[in-house]
Amino acid sequence: MKAIRIDHFGHEDTMHLEDVPRPTPKADELLVKVAAAGVNPVDYKIREGQYPAVKADALPLTLGREIAGTVVEVGSQVSAYKPGDKVFAMIGADGGYAEYARVKASNVDRIPSTMDAVTAAAIPLAALTAWQALYDQGQLQPNERVLIHGGSGGVGHFAIQFARVCGAEVFATGSKASLNFMKELGAHHVIDYKAGRFEDECPEVDLVIDLIGGETQKRSWDVLVDGGRLVSTLQAPDTSLPQAQGKRGLRFTVKPNGKQLHEIAALIVARQVKPYVHRTFELENAVEALHYLATEHVEGKIVLKVAS
């Protein structure tokens, strides 16, 4: 099968389209013929050796952490799925940018009949991150105020919509070009992070979802109520700072979860949430896709088309 592989860490020239053997599913796994693969910042972080969980001893590997496609083989312990089923999932750190990928059956959900594979591939990693940040880690409650930094990107565009569905008052930061997009997603208040200090425009909130890190994260303590929560997908918040006293902060890593994916899919089918695919690329143009995600203004997600 064809796959986009790296055998050492580095820049774009480390990515190659190669012919490699199809993976063999383990007893609790499915083998999926990939129709589309989502593209995420973690992909170029892995490629560059900047993702701590993937060390040099994991190489060579196939990039890509989420897929949509058709089951072609099931492991001996799998009874919930059969060949021909259309599924989507977040997968481990090896395998999405390829014609076939293996995935644990418990991490999978069926693609709703009204959804195409490109849309399905845009959902798992980013939507699960938003879901787990808001609910598992952030414990968001209806009528609370939440500030989402990076509201127009892959994770942020789901987070705005989930928070709105939950009944929270939603504040979101993004660049000027994305303000209308974030309003259409349901943000009650949008803040251009380049126009000034978000702290000057945002009242106190109960929860901050930090998808940016650095100074943005540090300054977020100032907009949290006493007892408020700061949840980051980047570095661990510094809870020793004076402005962090009486507040909680944590960094987490998203985990695959078929049940949560099912709940997310139900919201999408009910038209309460909409995944946005900003642009698609062919599998062989994965280098351009990652370059585009890293350097251009992207609203929502980038997806690779692997097979029709």
Ligand SMILES: NC(=O)c1ccc[n+]([C@@H]2O[C@H](COP(=O)([O-])OP(=O)(O)OC[C@H]3O[C@@H](n4cnc5c(N)ncnc54)[C@H](OP(=O)(O)O)[C@@H]3O)[C@@H](O)[C@H]2O)c1
């Ligand atoms: N820990 C985990 O498990 C986990 C899971 C998923 C993602 N992540 C990480 O979380 C981050 C976000 O992921 P993503 O997929 O949403 O990335 P993304 O699609 O690249 O989106 C990031 C967004 O942030 C905006 N932005 C940039 N600087 C900003 C600032 N100072 N203030 C507010 N918005 C700003 C960008 O908008 P403009 O282009 O308009 O500036 C962009 O739309 C990435 O670093 C990713 O690696 C971690």
